[in-house]
Amino acid sequence: MKALATIAGRRAVAAALLGFATLLPLGAQAADPGITDNEITIGLFGPLSGPLIAYGIDPLNAAKMLYEDVNARGGIHGRKVKLVIEDDKCTPNDLVAVVKKLTTVDKVFILHGGSCTAAVAAAQEFVGREKMPMMMLNAAGDNAVFPPQRYIFGSFQGTQRTYASSLTEFAQKQLKAKRIAVIVHDDDYGRANLATARAVAESLGMQVVAAERIPPNITDVTAPMLNIRAAKPDVILSGAYPAPAVLIAQKYGEYGMTDIPLLQAAQGIPTPSVFAKNVGNDAVLKNFYHTWAFNDIGDPALKEKWSAMYKKANPGREPGPFMISGAPSALATIAALEKAGRNVTRESFVAAMESLDIKPEIMAGPIKFGPDRRDGLRHMLVIKYDGKTQKAMPGVYSWDGKSGM
Amino acid sequence: MSTIIVQAVVSGIVTGCIYALVALSLVIIFKTTDVVNFGGGEFVMVGSFLALFALVYLGVGYALALLLAAVAMFALGVTFDAVTMNRIGGRLYTRQTELVPTIVATIGLSYLLKGIVRVVPYTEEPRRIPPLFNAPPIFVGDVVIQAQDVVIVVATTLIMIGLWAFFRFTMAGRALRAISQNARAACLSGMPVRTLRMVVWGLSAGIAAVAGVLFAPKLLITPDSGTLVMFAFAAAIVGGFTSLPGCVVGGIVLGVTQNLVGVLIAPQAISVTPFFIIMVVLLLRPQGLFGDAIALKKV
Structure with missing residues (x-):
C-alpha cells in the first residue's frame, strides 16, 4: 500500500513538473517583446528627411498626437504607449533597416510606419518571418496589401x-x-x-x-x-x-x-x-x-478641430495637407489594442485587426479588415x-x- | 489625324529644343576638356530653382531672375572646375584628361547638388516658373503654339549660333579648340589652359541655368529634374558629341520621334525611344549625324 502511495506520489510530482515545464514556455510565449504591465512599445516611423519628407513629418506627428492623447486618458487597458521614432526616408533599404532595428534592438511590440508603398513592400518578407504586426502609416499603394500579407495592414486612404x-x-x-x-x-x-x-x-x-x-x-x-x-x-x-x-x-x-x-x-x-x-x-x-479620403474638406468645423488639436500638440507648427493622413492608422491601432484586451499578444492583435470595423468621423468610410483583406478603406469622396x-x-x-x- | 501629327511634331520641336539646350551645355565641356559631365542635369535643376527663388523671395523681374541664375551658375561652374577638376588633374590637367576620376567627380557633383537642394524648404513638391510671356496661344489651323514655345525655339537657336560663333571667330574660342586638340601643346604655346577651362565650365553651367529657366514653365522643377540629362545625352549622341548644330538637330529629332511614337505606337514606348535611337545611331553612324569622324588624338 505504501509502495502504491509512493508510486502515486511520484506520478503526481512528475505530472506536476511536466505540467509546470509545459506551462513555462507557454507563459514565456504569451509575453511578446515590447509589452510590460504598464507599457506598450510601438515603433513609429516615416520619412523624416529626404525628398519625400512632406509625406512623413506631419502624418507621423498626427499619429504621435493620438497616442499621446490616449496616454493622457490613462493609456490602453492601463498601459501607456511608448514610442520609438525612426526615419525611413521612404527608401526600401532605409525602411527595412529601420524595421529590423525596431524589431531586434528596440524590441517593440508592433510596428507602425511607412509612407511609401515600395518601401513598405520591401519589408514584407522580414515582417512575415518575424511574425511582427505592421500598420502602414499612410502608404496606400496596392503592392503592399495585394496579395494580403498576414502581418501587414494598411491603405487607410484607399488603394x-x-x-x-x-x-x-x-x-x-x-x-x-x-x-x-x-x-x-x-x-x-x-x-x-x-x-x-x-x-x-x-x-x-x-x-x-x-x-x-x-x-x-x-x-x-x-x-x-x-x-x-x-x-x-x-x-x-x-x-x-x-x-x-x-x-x-x-x-x-x-x-x-x-x-x-x-x-x-x-x-x-x-x-x-x-x-x-x-x-x-x-x-x-x-x-x-x-x-x-477624409471628411475635413466638406466639414470645416471638423477640419478646424483637427487643426487645433495638431497645433496644440505641435506648438509653432502649421499642419500640412498630409497631416490628417497619419490619423486613421493610429486610430485603428488604438482600437485594435483596446479590442484585443489586457492580455494582448501580437497574434491576438492581428486577430483584433482582422475583425476591426470602425468609422472615425474624419474618414469618408469605414476602416475595415478581414481574414483576406488588408486594405483598410474602400470608400472615397470626390x-x-x-x-x-x-x-x-x-x-x-x-x-x-x-x-x- | 494630320492635325494630331502636326501638333505632335510642333510640340516635339519645342521639347527637343529643351533637350538641345542642355545638350549644348554638355557638348561645350566635352569639346574642350574631353569630360562627360554627368552633373549637367543638376546644373539645369539648380539654375531653375535659383531663378524661382529670385522671383519669389527677391521679387525681381523675369529678366533679372534669369540673369542672376545664369551668373550664379557661371560662378558655380567655375568653382567646381577650380576646386575639383583642376585638383583631380593636378599638373596632368594640361595633358590628356583622366577619364574615370573626372566622370566620378561629375557624378559626385550631381549627387551633391541634388542633396543640397532636397534639404531646402519649398522643394518638396514640383514647382513651376511662370512663362516669360503670358501671351495668348497662337493658332495655326487647329494646331496650338504657346508663346513660351516660340521663346524656347528662338533662345535655343540664338544660343547655338552664339556658341558656334564663339568657337569659330573669337580668340578664346579658337584657343579652346586648340586645347581640345592638344592641351599640352596649347599650354606650351602660352595659352591659359586652366583659366579657359574654368570659363568653359562656367559657360556650360550658365547655359544650363538658361535651359532650366526656359523649361521650368513647361516641365516643372523638382530636385530630380536633373534626370533630363539622359535625353540631353541622347540628343548629343544623335547629333554628334562634338557638334553644336548637331545637338540642336539631335534634340529635335529626339523630341519629335518621342511624340510620334507616343501618337502612332503607344505612349508607354516614349521612354525607350531615346535609347532605341541611340542604338541605331551608334550602329549606323557612331560619330553621330554631324560629329567629326572618330580618330585617335595625338597626345
Whole structure:
C-alpha cells in the first residue's frame, strides 16, 4: 500500500513538473517583446528627411498626437504607449533597416510606419518571418496589401483600385458619362488603376475610349493628350503622380479640352494650392475633380478641430495637407489594442485587426479588415477644385473589393 | 489625324529644343576638356530653382531672375572646375584628361547638388516658373503654339549660333579648340589652359541655368529634374558629341520621334525611344549625324 502511495506520489510530482515545464514556455510565449504591465512599445516611423519628407513629418506627428492623447486618458487597458521614432526616408533599404532595428534592438511590440508603398513592400518578407504586426502609416499603394500579407495592414486612404473605382462611379452617377478616357502610369499602380477603371466602367455600362499608359518620368504629354482628345471622351480619369498630373492639366487647358471634366486621383494633387499654381491658369480647372479620403474638406468645423488639436500638440507648427493622413492608422491601432484586451499578444492583435470595423468621423468610410483583406478603406469622396476653393461633391463612392483584381 | 501629327511634331520641336539646350551645355565641356559631365542635369535643376527663388523671395523681374541664375551658375561652374577638376588633374590637367576620376567627380557633383537642394524648404513638391510671356496661344489651323514655345525655339537657336560663333571667330574660342586638340601643346604655346577651362565650365553651367529657366514653365522643377540629362545625352549622341548644330538637330529629332511614337505606337514606348535611337545611331553612324569622324588624338 505504501509502495502504491509512493508510486502515486511520484506520478503526481512528475505530472506536476511536466505540467509546470509545459506551462513555462507557454507563459514565456504569451509575453511578446515590447509589452510590460504598464507599457506598450510601438515603433513609429516615416520619412523624416529626404525628398519625400512632406509625406512623413506631419502624418507621423498626427499619429504621435493620438497616442499621446490616449496616454493622457490613462493609456490602453492601463498601459501607456511608448514610442520609438525612426526615419525611413521612404527608401526600401532605409525602411527595412529601420524595421529590423525596431524589431531586434528596440524590441517593440508592433510596428507602425511607412509612407511609401515600395518601401513598405520591401519589408514584407522580414515582417512575415518575424511574425511582427505592421500598420502602414499612410502608404496606400496596392503592392503592399495585394496579395494580403498576414502581418501587414494598411491603405487607410484607399488603394489605386479604390481611387479608380470611385472616380469611375462618380463619372457615371454625377456626370452621366458614357465614354471615359483613362491616363495612368506604366507601372504596377497604373495597371491596377486602369484594370479597375475598365472593370467598373463595364459594369456601369460605360466605354473606355482611350487608355493611355505614360512613363512616370515623362517630360511631354502631348502624345497621350492628343490621343485622348481624338477619342472624344465625356470625362478624363487621371491616376498620374504630382509632376505628370500638372503636365496633363496644362495640356488639357492648352488643347481646349476644359469642357470635358478632368478627374484626378488624390496622389497627383498633394497640395491643391501648389497644384493650381503649377498649372498656372485657374480657368483650366473649371471642370476639375479629385478624390479625397477624409471628411475635413466638406466639414470645416471638423477640419478646424483637427487643426487645433495638431497645433496644440505641435506648438509653432502649421499642419500640412498630409497631416490628417497619419490619423486613421493610429486610430485603428488604438482600437485594435483596446479590442484585443489586457492580455494582448501580437497574434491576438492581428486577430483584433482582422475583425476591426470602425468609422472615425474624419474618414469618408469605414476602416475595415478581414481574414483576406488588408486594405483598410474602400470608400472615397470626390472634391471639386477650381484653383481656389474645394467643395465636396454629393455621395460617397467605393470599390467592391473585386473589380480589377 | 494630320492635325494630331502636326501638333505632335510642333510640340516635339519645342521639347527637343529643351533637350538641345542642355545638350549644348554638355557638348561645350566635352569639346574642350574631353569630360562627360554627368552633373549637367543638376546644373539645369539648380539654375531653375535659383531663378524661382529670385522671383519669389527677391521679387525681381523675369529678366533679372534669369540673369542672376545664369551668373550664379557661371560662378558655380567655375568653382567646381577650380576646386575639383583642376585638383583631380593636378599638373596632368594640361595633358590628356583622366577619364574615370573626372566622370566620378561629375557624378559626385550631381549627387551633391541634388542633396543640397532636397534639404531646402519649398522643394518638396514640383514647382513651376511662370512663362516669360503670358501671351495668348497662337493658332495655326487647329494646331496650338504657346508663346513660351516660340521663346524656347528662338533662345535655343540664338544660343547655338552664339556658341558656334564663339568657337569659330573669337580668340578664346579658337584657343579652346586648340586645347581640345592638344592641351599640352596649347599650354606650351602660352595659352591659359586652366583659366579657359574654368570659363568653359562656367559657360556650360550658365547655359544650363538658361535651359532650366526656359523649361521650368513647361516641365516643372523638382530636385530630380536633373534626370533630363539622359535625353540631353541622347540628343548629343544623335547629333554628334562634338557638334553644336548637331545637338540642336539631335534634340529635335529626339523630341519629335518621342511624340510620334507616343501618337502612332503607344505612349508607354516614349521612354525607350531615346535609347532605341541611340542604338541605331551608334550602329549606323557612331560619330553621330554631324560629329567629326572618330580618330585617335595625338597626345
